[in-house]
Amino acid sequence: MENKTIKPLGDRVLVQEYKKKEDRKTATGIIIPETVTADDVKLGKVIAIGDGLYTQNGVSIPMSVSVGDEVMLPAYGQGQEIKVGKEKYMLYRESELLAVLRDETETQLTMELD
Numbered sequence: 001m002e003n004k005t006i007k008p009l010g011d012r013v014l015v016q017e018y019k020k021k022e023d024r025k026t027a028t029g030i031i032i033p034e035t036v037t038a039d040d041v042k043l044g045k046v047i048a049i050g051d052g053l054y055t056q057n058g059v060s061i062p063m064s065v066s067v068g069d070e071v072m073l074p075a076y077g078q079g080q081e082i083k084v085g086k087e088k089y090m091l092y093r094e095s096e097l098l099a100v101l102r103d104e105t106e107t108q109l110t111m112e113l114d
Helices: 104-113
Strands: 012-018 042-049 070-073 080-084 087-093 099-101
Touching: 012 070
Parallel strands: none
Antiparallel strands: 012 042, 012 087, 042 070, 070 099, 080 087
8 A cells, every 4th residue: 555645535634643842831940741741632734635525415515624734633532543654644524623723924814815
């Protein structure tokens, strides 16, 4: 399966998870180790998306995420693990994703164009 690409079906989203490694400090300067914050929300990058869903009348409902988006993922129990070669990915339904993270500059640019 190393030379094949994956195209999710329907409203599914292929995500490569990662952890943001940043030191967390309290107001008094105490460093909180990563193991204490392990239950925080996970993050990932959208690698591929499906075509979206269709209504009973055949009207397409487009996906609200795009390839390359950074997304917040549920901490436990959702998604299907997929391995391609040595890489590990997770397959989620779009409704299982918690949020899309955008840079402030993108948001400001969008607001200015409206």
